[in-house]
Amino acid sequence: MRATALAGGTGAAKFLRGLASCTNPRDLTVIGNTADDADIWGLHVSPDLDTLTYALTGRLDLRRGWGLAEESFNALAAMAALGGEAWFRLGDRDLATHIYRTRALRAGRRLSEVTEAIGRALGLGVSLLPMSDDPVRTRIQTPDGWLAFQHYFVRDGARPPVIGIEYAGAGTAAPAPGVLDAIRTADVVIVCPSNPITSIGPILSVPGIREALHETTAVVLAISPIVGGAPVSGPAGDLMRACGLPVTAAGVARAYAPWLDLLVIDRQDSTERHAVLEFGAEPVLAETLLTDHDREVALARRVLEVLA
Amino acid sequence: MRATALAGGTGAAKFLRGLASCTNPRDLTVIGNTADDADIWGLHVSPDLDTLTYALTGRLDLRRGWGLAEESFNALAAMAALGGEAWFRLGDRDLATHIYRTRALRAGRRLSEVTEAIGRALGLGVSLLPMSDDPVRTRIQTPDGWLAFQHYFVRDGARPPVIGIEYAGAGTAAPAPGVLDAIRTADVVIVCPSNPITSIGPILSVPGIREALHETTAVVLAISPIVGGAPVSGPAGDLMRACGLPVTAAGVARAYAPWLDLLVIDRQDSTERHAVLEFGAEPVLAETLLTDHDREVALARRVLEVLA
Numbered sequence: 001m002r003a004t005a006l007a008g009g010t011g012a013a014k015f016l017r018g019l020a021s022c023t024n025p026r027d028l029t030v031i032g033n034t035a036d037d038a039d040i041w042g043l044h045v046s047p048d049l050d051t052l053t054y055a056l057t058g059r060l061d062l063r064r065g066w067g068l069a070e071e072s073f074n075a076l077a078a079m080a081a082l083g084g085e086a087w088f089r090l091g092d093r094d095l096a097t098h099i100y101r102t103r104a105l106r107a108g109r110r111l112s113e114v115t116e117a118i119g120r121a122l123g124l125g126v127s128l129l130p131m132s133d134d135p136v137r138t139r140i141q142t143p144d145g146w147l148a149f150q151h152y153f154v155r156d157g158a159r160p161p162v163i164g165i166e167y168a169g170a171g172t173a174a175p176a177p178g179v180l181d182a183i184r185t186a187d188v189v190i191v192c193p194s195n196p197i198t199s200i201g202p203i204l205s206v207p208g209i210r211e212a213l214h215e216t217t218a219v220v221l222a223i224s225p226i227v228g229g230a231p232v233s234g235p236a237g238d239l240m241r242a243c244g245l246p247v248t249a250a251g252v253a254r255a256y257a258p259w260l261d262l263l264v265i266d267r268q269d270s271t272e273r274h275a276v277l278e279f280g281a282e283p284v285l286a287e288t289l290l291t292d293h294d295r296e297v298a299l300a301r302r303v304l305e306v307l308a
Numbered sequence: 309m310r311a312t313a314l315a316g317g318t319g320a321a322k323f324l325r326g327l328a329s330c331t332n333p334r335d336l337t338v339i340g341n342t343a344d345d346a347d348i349w350g351l352h353v354s355p356d357l358d359t360l361t362y363a364l365t366g367r368l369d370l371r372r373g374w375g376l377a378e379e380s381f382n383a384l385a386a387m388a389a390l391g392g393e394a395w396f397r398l399g400d401r402d403l404a405t406h407i408y409r410t411r412a413l414r415a416g417r418r419l420s421e422v423t424e425a426i427g428r429a430l431g432l433g434v435s436l437l438p439m440s441d442d443p444v445r446t447r448i449q450t451p452d453g454w455l456a457f458q459h460y461f462v463r464d465g466a467r468p469p470v471i472g473i474e475y476a477g478a479g480t481a482a483p484a485p486g487v488l489d490a491i492r493t494a495d496v497v498i499v500c501p502s503n504p505i506t507s508i509g510p511i512l513s514v515p516g517i518r519e520a521l522h523e524t525t526a527v528v529l530a531i532s533p534i535v536g537g538a539p540v541s542g543p544a545g546d547l548m549r550a551c552g553l554p555v556t557a558a559g560v561a562r563a564y565a566p567w568l569d570l571l572v573i574d575r576q577d578s579t580e581r582h583a584v585l586e587f588g589a590e591p592v593l594a595e596t597l598l599t600d601h602d603r604e605v606a607l608a609r610r611v612l613e614v615l616a
Contacts, residue, residue: 081429118390
């Protein structure tokens with residue numbers, strides 16, 4: 001069974017760790033969000049691509065949900081001593097990834113080529129594609145103006161009230177090579193338990209991807225990142241509200257309604273089943289809190305069971 | 309007494325640690341070589357400026373003679389794992405300096421401004437000026453072609469035979485702001501115990517600096533980096549030979565002959581006294597091997613005593 005996943009960072013990474021451990025990684029293509037990529041210290045940082053690569057090669061710091069395990073932060077401390085920006089916590093080993101990527105991009109290579117090279121060097125078994133080689137950037141409108149996503153999320157701790165969201169650059173971006181084919185030719189497309197607004201939303205904003213989801217003969221299954229009326233992690237709540245979506249499994253169903261076949265929702269959201277159905281998706285109950293690797297595997301098995 | 313020093317890296321840094329500890333650092337201006345600056349990983353690395361800054365703020369790794377004490381090399385190891393270049397050993401804390409500098413230069417600031425900002429942040433008491441804000445780069449001619457200095461020195465371990473040396477860019481470089489004044493208005497100009505070809509030579513190649521050394525009313529004193537017919541450290545021997553200079557204290561006197569008043573030579577080179585005199589410099593005997601801080605201070609005291 002060939003599976004293509006649409007993925008953000010931490011939540012997606014956990015689910016995909018489970019999925020990769022009970023499928024052939026060669027049959028798995030992951031399309032990663034790049035709209036929270038940022039220029040930090042003059043370096044091109046791709047948080048979601050790196051979280052996915054680190055997670056799927058056993059390197060992710062699982063406690064934090066980002067960055068490398070057993071990481072040191074000596075460069076960061078030295079940068080702070082120099083009076084430089086230190087709000088984005090780049091680890092020393094992680095820094096090598098960003099320096100490597102930045103050099104390769106400056107030399108004219110595409111983000112998809114660099115992502116593949118990093119994955120190959122680190123022994124990544126699955127095929128990881130950025131959603132686009134072109135810059136698409138999530139921007140958050142607040143009462144004090146527009147903020148780049150990482151300024152809103154990391155620097156300001158997701159505290160500013162959210163008035164609006166835009167995916168700057170999406171209008172002229174093209175899907176990265178292989179992205180549309182991976183959606184069209186898959187047996188199943190899985191939308192990972194990621195923020196619908198800032199992780200999956202940007203992927204959907206790239207021209208051609210929504211159409212491919214409509215056209216594909218694959219079963220399209222999503223996993224709700226909303227459990228018990230709140231996001232498992234991150235600022236999805238504020239962002240969904242700002243987009244007029246209820247912060248519920250049904251809200252997720254609505255966000256994906258036009259092309260979604262199945263929505264996996266947490267058992268504690270079983271009362272949402274009818275609302276999900278109303279948006280045209282068949283609800284599937286599962287344990288979706290991925291607090292350890294056994295649960296990651298169990299959720300992946302449940303998804304595969306439903307699809308079989 | 310206002311002193312201006314011309315300085316390379318390690319040898320100069322040790323002597324200046326001694327000098328700074330027995331003079332008022334405010335009366336000391338150091339003009340640093342920038343011709344072995346290099347682009348490493350897309351970052352602007354200024355080895356001599358950093359060695360001087362780290363040494364004079366108590367941060368230098370004295371055993372290695374470069375980089376920061378108690379440094380980690382986690383980014384370097386991660387870069388090697390990615391298949392990136394790992395021959396230039398950038399430490400994690402040191403990396404912050406290069407990232408900080410590179411960002412500031414890209415934002416349009418001059419190297420002299422950035423050097424001052426780094427020095428201020430790290431508590432540097434002396435005034436450290438790069439010889440020029442313009443790029444001057446030492447290139448080494450070998451039987452296999454021209455090499456950038458760090459490729460010759462670090463990557464190839466100074467093993468390739470040296471046929472010639474050039475300071476690329478020197479013709480159109482201007483001294484950094486304050487450099488000529490610091491030479492002209494000093495009471496004493498001290499040429500540190502640095503490589504005459506790749507540390508002091510590039511400084512002298514910047515248009516206007518040789519003239520300032522001729523014109524200054526300061527006493528000009530140099531400290532020979534050649535002891536017992538061999539350089540204390542580094543590839544000065546091969547490089548002096550390639551420039552037609554004997555690898556002796558007298559060879560150093562000859563390199564600086566037109567404007568040198570005093571040359572401090574090691575006691576074990578006392579037989580060189582007459583040869584030094586023949587090049588117009590008065591020889592001064594001293595213990596010049598700077599194997600510990602007491603010796604650094606003793607040499608500085610000896611120099612101040614001679615100048616008094």
